[in-house]
Amino acid sequence: MNPKYILKEFSQDPDNTELVQKLVGLGLYPGLQFSIVQKIGFSSVTIIQFDQTLVALNQREFACLIY
Amino acid sequence: MSDLLKSSPLNSQPLKSNSMKTVLLVGAPNSGKTTLYNWLTGSRFKTVNYPGATIEYSVGELRAQLIKNKNTNSDLSGPFQIIDTPGIYSVNPQSEDERITLSLLKSEVMPYQKVLLVIDVTQIKRQFILAQQLIQSGCNVTIVLTMNDLLKKHKKNIQIQPIEKYLKKLTHQNIEILLFDGLFAEGLMQIAENILKTTSQVSCYKAETNRQTYDQTTTDLKKIAQFIDDEVFIESLTPADQKNQVLQQTLKIDHYLLHPFFGYVFFITMMTLFFAAIYWVSAPIMDLIDGQMSSLAELTKNSISGLLGEFLADGVITALAGVVIFIPQIFILFFGIGLFESTGYLARVAVLVDGPFRKIGLGGRSFVPLLSGFACAVPALMATRNISSKKERLIAQMIIPFMSCSARIPVYGLMIGFLFADKSPILAGFAMAALYLTSIVVGILASAALSKILAGQAFKSEFGKEKSTLAMDLPLYRRPRLQNIMTQSIEKSKSFIKKAGPVIAVLAIVLWFATTFPKSDIEGDIKTTYAMQIANAIEPVFKPMGLDGRVGFALLASFAAREVFVSSLALSVQAGEIDDDNQTPLLEKMAQITFADGTKIFTLASVLGVLIFFVIATQCLSTVGVLKKESGGWRWALIQLIGSNIIAYTLAVIVVQVVQILS
Numbered sequence: 001m002n003p004k005y006i007l008k009e010f011s012q013d014p015d016n017t018e019l020v021q022k023l024v025g026l027g028l029y030p031g032l033q034f035s036i037v038q039k040i041g042f043s044s045v046t047i048i049q050f051d052q053t054l055v056a057l058n059q060r061e062f063a064c065l066i067y
Numbered sequence: 068m069s070d071l072l073k074s075s076p077l078n079s080q081p082l083k084s085n086s087m088k089t090v091l092l093v094g095a096p097n098s099g100k101t102t103l104y105n106w107l108t109g110s111r112f113k114t115v116n117y118p119g120a121t122i123e124y125s126v127g128e129l130r131a132q133l134i135k136n137k138n139t140n141s142d143l144s145g146p147f148q149i150i151d152t153p154g155i156y157s158v159n160p161q162s163e164d165e166r167i168t169l170s171l172l173k174s175e176v177m178p179y180q181k182v183l184l185v186i187d188v189t190q191i192k193r194q195f196i197l198a199q200q201l202i203q204s205g206c207n208v209t210i211v212l213t214m215n216d217l218l219k220k221h222k223k224n225i226q227i228q229p230i231e232k233y234l235k236k237l238t239h240q241n242i243e244i245l246l247f248d249g250l251f252a253e254g255l256m257q258i259a260e261n262i263l264k265t266t267s268q269v270s271c272y273k274a275e276t277n278r279q280t281y282d283q284t285t286t287d288l289k290k291i292a293q294f295i296d297d298e299v300f301i302e303s304l305t306p307a308d309q310k311n312q313v314l315q316q317t318l319k320i321d322h323y324l325l326h327p328f329f330g331y332v333f334f335i336t337m338m339t340l341f342f343a344a345i346y347w348v349s350a351p352i353m354d355l356i357d358g359q360m361s362s363l364a365e366l367t368k369n370s371i372s373g374l375l376g377e378f379l380a381d382g383v384i385t386a387l388a389g390v391v392i393f394i395p396q397i398f399i400l401f402f403g404i405g406l407f408e409s410t411g412y413l414a415r416v417a418v419l420v421d422g423p424f425r426k427i428g429l430g431g432r433s434f435v436p437l438l439s440g441f442a443c444a445v446p447a448l449m450a451t452r453n454i455s456s457k458k459e460r461l462i463a464q465m466i467i468p469f470m471s472c473s474a475r476i477p478v479y480g481l482m483i484g485f486l487f488a489d490k491s492p493i494l495a496g497f498a499m500a501a502l503y504l505t506s507i508v509v510g511i512l513a514s515a516a517l518s519k520i521l522a523g524q525a526f527k528s529e530f531g532k533e534k535s536t537l538a539m540d541l542p543l544y545r546r547p548r549l550q551n552i553m554t555q556s557i558e559k560s561k562s563f564i565k566k567a568g569p570v571i572a573v574l575a576i577v578l579w580f581a582t583t584f585p586k587s588d589i590e591g592d593i594k595t596t597y598a599m600q601i602a603n604a605i606e607p608v609f610k611p612m613g614l615d616g617r618v619g620f621a622l623l624a625s626f627a628a629r630e631v632f633v634s635s636l637a638l639s640v641q642a643g644e645i646d647d648d649n650q651t652p653l654l655e656k657m658a659q660i661t662f663a664d665g666t667k668i669f670t671l672a673s674v675l676g677v678l679i680f681f682v683i684a685t686q687c688l689s690t691v692g693v694l695k696k697e698s699g700g701w702r703w704a705l706i707q708l709i710g711s712n713i714i715a716y717t718l719a720v721i722v723v724q725v726v727q728i729l730s
Binding site for chain 1: 157159161190194288289292320321327414418421425427431522538541543
């Protein structure tokens with residue numbers, strides 16, 4: 001069983017606005033409980049799970065999640 | 068050739084803006100829009116199990132059967148066109164394909180009357196926000212909840228009434244919600260009835276009424292999640308581990324298929340076996356077709372005397388045989404890609420290759436368009452719209468023509484057959500895989516070079532602040548529906564014949580004419596024909612590649628369509644051998660033909676040269692046209708066309724010369 005994390009907030013860096021919009025579009029929001037399922041592609045990609053959903057994020061996208 | 072990725076409106080019925088009512092199918096990627104579209108219109112577009120499958124909208128008319136079965140008021144019903152749109156997660160588009168959907172919603176393409184919002188019921192928590200956004204912005208929306216069968220597998224039931232109440236409270240409108248099962252079309256008649264009730268009143272997305280801030284969106288997402296958890300799902304009293312069975316299975320499989328080491332081993336092994344199987348599996352069927360076509364040509368020549376018989380046997384049948392024989396290989400290519408897609412493995416590969424791809428200026432999202440390039444570059448180029456980074460998109464567009472498309476299969480098959488078929492079919496299969504691998508290596512090198520060039524000062528203003536994105540859903544693994552894949556592969560093989568057929572027929576006439584006229588006074592002497600005159604004139608260009616003018620003539624003809632090379636070669640080499648029986652199979656003929664000094668034309672060196680040329684050179688003019696459109700102008704399209712041909716020719720010459728010296 002993978003440990004669960006709570007998404008506290010997104011990175012406030014103005015350069016990441018578009019990335020954050022994309023993440024919100026995928027259904028991520030502060031307060032969401034998620035777990036990290038796998039790190040692959042020489043650790044460049046992280047797969048997270050919430051509800052019945054699996055989402056793959058690259059390093060920059062994953063760095064936008066503050067948990 | 069194919070439409071591996073779902074198709075452009077060019078392949079669908081044209082938009083009819085005045086006489087018909089229009090319904091837009093809108094929804095998140097992978098929500099089941101295309102399945103519903105296929106049921107509503109009777110189309111057979113491919114539905115695939117990875118996000119971003121639809122890169123253009125498709126248009127189809129509501130099936131007559133669905134209209135006839137209903138006794139609706141004649142004022143309300145009427146001809147309807149259904150538009151399947153690229154998937155969107157929200158009304159803030161990030162990529163080109165998403166912008167297409169928003170443009171349709173804003174009525175910028177044409178007016179429409181209704182939006183059928185397709186929501187995957189297992190993902191309702193995060194897809195429901197789109198319903199809220201569209202309704203609040205003034206669209207006439209009916210919600211269709213798909214994948215209800217999967218929900219049942221998860222031991223959950225859905226309550227429709229609370230959702231209707233929730234939306235009524237929020238939007239003060241009665242929004243109809245319908246359930247749909249894509250497998251058995253359960254709920255299709257209710258959806259058709261809903262469409263038939265559509266009035267002529269035009270619907271439109273008004274952006275100014277829906278200026279959602281990021282905070283507003285996240286607050287809404289939270290509220291929706293809470294509401295869905297509390298009121299919508301009724302979970303049955305089964306143990307927790309059974310409820311998530313599909314997810315747990317997916318995670319278990321991913322543990323191996325996405326393993327940091329074995330994931331890549333599995334991927335490379337699968338791809339090698341797949342490409343080799345294109346040769347192995349099809350060989351016996353191809354032999355059978357070859358025999359039948361030869362007999363048919365002989366029979367035709369014996370039955371119909373004179374010029375007409377010659378034309379039909381040596382022109383039409385020989386040319387068609389050159390394409391028909393490769394249908395088994397093309398079918399296997401599509402079947403294999405269909406299998407990968409429908410299971411959900413393709414999305415995993417996109418994730419797997421993201422890291423390595425970054426090193427050459429691409430990203431994981433480039434993988435699917437590149438793989439599509441193995442079927443046909445045209446839809447593959449259109450699929451790059453799914454890549455949000457402009458720089459990555461351009462690099463992918465520039466290297467897609469290097470991926471060995473299905474039109475190259477006839478050439479590869481012939482040349483490999485010449486080198487290996489009698490000696491070792493297993494080796495022949497691996498040679499086929501090696502050619503595909505070579506095209507990948509060429510793509511990698513070109514991508515790395517382009518990445519360096521575009522990172523330079525000259526392009527800083529154009530691509531300077533680009534950030535690549537991957538963020539994508541990984542669909543749960545599904546058991547492939549073999550019958551569907553089979554049907555789609557047959558459709559695509561047919562479309563190959565339909566597309567290649569007319570070109571080949573016209574070229575067959577031209578080539579036969581060129582290899583028959585003007586007739587010499589000496590019977591059987593065809594050295595005076597137009598084809599031989601052209602062949603003699605161009606021979607100096609092809610001599611360094613180890614080829615004579617006749618093969619060069621076939622190679623020039625292949626710029627009309629690559630697959631024409633085989634039939635052109637069949638005609639041109641027979642034209643040069645006046646003493647031989649014209650029915651000698653092409654492979655035997657290739658082994659026999661010689662230069663004027665008696666040295667053989669087709670040797671290991673010259674065959675390698677031909678293969679290298681076909682692996683690298685961009686010949687297909689449709690590809691160049693689409694590349695021009697997708698890259699925004701002639702600049703990159705011409706660089707690709709001219710650059711690849713110069714490199715292909717130079718490398719072919721070098722390899723031929725080196726191999727000739729060594730052997």
